[in-house]
Amino acid sequence: MPQDDILLECEEQMEKAAAHVLHEMRALRTGRASPALVEHLSVEYYGSMTNLKSIAIISVPEAAQLLIKPFQPQDIKAIERAINDSKLGLSPHSDGKTIRLNLPPMSQQRRQQMAGQCKDMGEHAKISIRGARRDANKAAEQDEKAGGMTEDELKSCKESINELTKTYEHKVESSVTSKQAEIMDV
Numbered sequence: 001m002p003q004d005d006i007l008l009e010c011e012e013q014m015e016k017a018a019a020h021v022l023h024e025m026r027a028l029r030t031g032r033a034s035p036a037l038v039e040h041l042s043v044e045y046y047g048s049m050t051n052l053k054s055i056a057i058i059s060v061p062e063a064a065q066l067l068i069k070p071f072q073p074q075d076i077k078a079i080e081r082a083i084n085d086s087k088l089g090l091s092p093h094s095d096g097k098t099i100r101l102n103l104p105p106m107s108q109q110r111r112q113q114m115a116g117q118c119k120d121m122g123e124h125a126k127i128s129i130r131g132a133r134r135d136a137n138k139a140a141e142q143d144e145k146a147g148g149m150t151e152d153e154l155k156s157c158k159e160s161i162n163e164l165t166k167t168y169e170h171k172v173e174s175s176v177t178s179k180q181a182e183i184m185d186v
Contacts, residue, residue: 001139001143001148002143002148002149003140003143003149003153003156003157003160006136006139006140006143006157006161007136007157007160007161007164009136009139010132010133010135010136010161010164011164013128013129013131013132013135013136014128014129014132014133014164014165014168015168016128017125017128017129017132017168017172018125018129018168018171018172018175020125020128021121021122021124021125021172021175021176022175024121025118025121025175025176025179027040028114028117028118028179028183030114030182030183030185032060032063032064033060033062033063033064033065033066033101033103034060035053035058035059035060035066037066037088038052038058038066038068038083038086038088038101039051039052039053039058040052040053041082041083041086042082043055043075043078043079043081043082044078044081044082045075045078052068052079052082055070055071055072055075055079056068056069056070056071056075056079057069057071064102064103064104064105065100065101065102065103066100066101066103067098067099067100067101068092068098068099068100068101069097069098069099070098070099073096073097076094076096076097076099079092079099080092080094080099083099083101090102090103111183111184112184114183115180115183115184118176118179118180118183119176119180121176122172122173122175122176125172126169126172126173129165129168129169129172130165132165133161133162133164133165136161137158137161140154140157140158140161141154
């Protein structure tokens with residue numbers, strides 16, 4: 001496998017890990033309501049599990065409130081069940097057509113827990129990035145053994161892989177730091 005292909009594949013894997021952690025952190029609650037808090041919830045919809053955002057409109061009428069309006073009113077009970085079964089700690093209030101979720105203010109202890117969760121997500125992303133580095137180094141070494149590249153090219157390839165690793169680890173770290181600051185902002 002040529003050096004460019006190895007680097008491209010490595011960068012793709014690292015980008016996926018960084019994008020995944022950003023997506024996961026969107027679901028962490030900050031001081032304001034966000035549709036990302038509930039859009040990933042799985043709701044039983046005609047016998048199969050479906051994301052909430054696929055069967056309802058989620059809006060934010062107030063800073064501490066979410067409004068969920070199902071496309072079909074008979075889905076309200078299933079949506080309420082999914083919210084109650086989730087670990088969000090929110091109580092749905094239904095009027096028969098819509099569901100309101102009032103978000104209580106977060107305590108300092110809860111903010112610290114959320115910041116810790118954010119840090120854990122970042123560490124998992126870094127582990128994935130390092131795994132991509134390991135796989136790319138292994139592919140480069142195999143290519144060198146097979147005669148596809150010289151020792152100097154192997155060394156250059158490994159340096160490029162390490163630079164990619166540092167870049168993506170820094171990207172994840174800065175994302176985690178900014179999310180933690182957003183969570184801790186009172």
